[in-house]
Amino acid sequence: MPAPSADWLTDRPQVRTIRAAACDLNGVARGKRMPIPSARKLLTEGTRFPLSALSLDIWGEDIDDSPLVFDTGDRDGTLFPTERGFVPMPWLEAPTALVPIWMYREDGRAYDGDPRHALRFVMERFKARGLTPVVAVELEFFLIDDSGRNLQVPISPRSNKRRKAAEILSIRALDAFDSFFTDLYEACEAMDIPADTAISEAGLGQFEINLVHTDDALKAADDAWLFKMLVKGLARRHGFAASFMAKPYEDYAGSGMHAHFSVLDEEGHNIFDDGTPRGTDVLRHAIAGCLNAMSDSTLVFAPHLNSYDRLVPDAHAPIGIAWAYENRTAAIRVPSGAPVARRIEHRVSGGDVNPYLALAAILGAALTGIEDGVMPPEPITGNAYALDLPVIPTDWGSAIAAFETSELIPRIFPAELIRNFLLTKKQERHYMAELSETEQVEIYLDTV
Incomplete structure (x- = not known):
């Protein structure tokens, strides 16, 4: 190197x-x-x-x-x-x-306990098979006024008003914090973070920015890690907070980190593309791998106590283990579009994840499915929340247990990282139980 x-x-x-x-x-x-x-x-x-x-x-x-x-x-x-x-x-x-x-x-x-090396190990497995993942992430976050006892939307520097409402795809909401977003895009350019489209989301003061796809998964994770650092630091410079915690407001949707990926062969062809909307059998092998490992790797996708406040029905966070074409209620979505761009969107991770571990878990699971040649169940249609589906762990203790007893996780992560991650989460679970909800939010707001 x-x-x-x-x-x-x-x-x-x-x-x-x-x-x-x-x-x-x-x-x-x-x-x-x-x-x-x-x-x-x-x-x-x-x-x-x-x-x-x-x-x-x-x-x-x-x-x-x-x-x-x-x-x-x-x-x-x-x-x-x-x-x-x-x-x-x-x-x-x-x-x-x-x-x-x-x-x-x-x-x-x-x-082996370094999260960036964990992702590198997964990439080496792809490389050994002549394959290269192409990866992009979408990061949701909240802008928050945390100066008082209760969290609330910051006052707009433009209007000097505080609008306490969710505004999906609102240009007004974006323009209300135009100076922040202008500085953010300039900073991303300086830091070589490929920031793309920004939108307002369903939570109070919630926004999402997509990062452009790359054929270097380590860079994609670097970009996400640096982006989170930048957003939080720059928000403070503008007089408010930014947070990627999974769910700061009980009555509004939480923040996720959706990961999109396709896989190229040595000739640069997308191995998920068969020229049709359906995609190849390899696409379904990768989907099956992701579904099979989803429950066991929930601790990676939801690593904190607050993470599980997001994982509730009808809250734009999938809990049923299922896949679908062009359906955002499913945990695994295959977006529509040109067949050459056929890809998988993994929608489970919260915004509070470690990007290196999350991408290692997602890509590692997909590769195990490809290696094993397994097939998924049929894709669902309609509202996943209304279907009788197997579900991921929806509490911290169950997720820790599933990760600890998994037979699939050791195929993705080194033993030392598994041990260290479990010890860390068990200690956090023990001491977090001693804190009030206000104290819990306080620690998560700035750290994750």
Whole structure:
């Protein structure tokens, strides 16, 4: 993997500090602030911090019974820059750059507890079969005034009014925060995040931005992780909060991260395309793989207590394990359109997911279906919520149990990551039960 060049810093003398950060299991950036001389050293020698730092709980605390902490002396890993290189941080006042890093062991092996490596492992399985996923994500989030006791929609900088209503596909709602979205798109361009269409959604102050598809799934996950960081940081600069928590308002729909993907062969042909709306048998194998792993991987798609407030009937979040053509009530949707663009939309993940883990779970499940040649049940028609379907776990404890006992999850994720993720979620579940609902929302609002 080529290291980023120090020329980036030379060409930008105004940048005075660097953040070197890795993504932990909760999607939180963990790392260090560095002066420029240390940043140059980072490019060639890497940096060090404990292996356990990627498995902290949502409060940033060590896991009580993790073998990574006291049992092994809380030993270090070595972290090196990813191929992403330097990324501006436009939400900060001083010119600053972020260097995304990922973790390795002392002997040079990739650290199996690193979420970015987990996605890389899945991509290597595709590559071994001569296949390349083409991936895009849609990210929903809320703009929130959290200055008072109750969360509410921010006051519009344009009208100086607060409109307490959901407005699906409203240009007025977008224009009400035009300065924020203008700055957001300019920042995405500076950070090489391929932001596409923005719309207003069904929740209070809720919006969605699509990221353009790419044939590099690691970049797609990088883009999603950096985008979440950017939106939250930039919103604070504009005087309000932004959050990807699954469901901040009880009476309105929550936020999801829908993932779209197709798969190309070595000649660049979409293996889901047979020239018709139906798609190939390989498309159905991939769908079957996703359906078969859906219950076991719910903990990845809904990793927090608040995640399960979103997973309720008739709330634009699928809970029935089913697929359909052009049907947004189904967990797996095959969108219409030109056959050459035939793809799968996986609609289960909340906006609060770790993008690396979510894409690894989705693409890994699809590949197991392709490898096994399994076929799904017939596609459904009509309202999935009204049908008698098997359902994913709709509470945190059941999702933890399904993940822990799964026979499919070890085919997707390394054993060390599975262990660490389970220990983290069990600890969070234990301590989250001691908090009031207000305290729970407070921790999720800014972290996820």
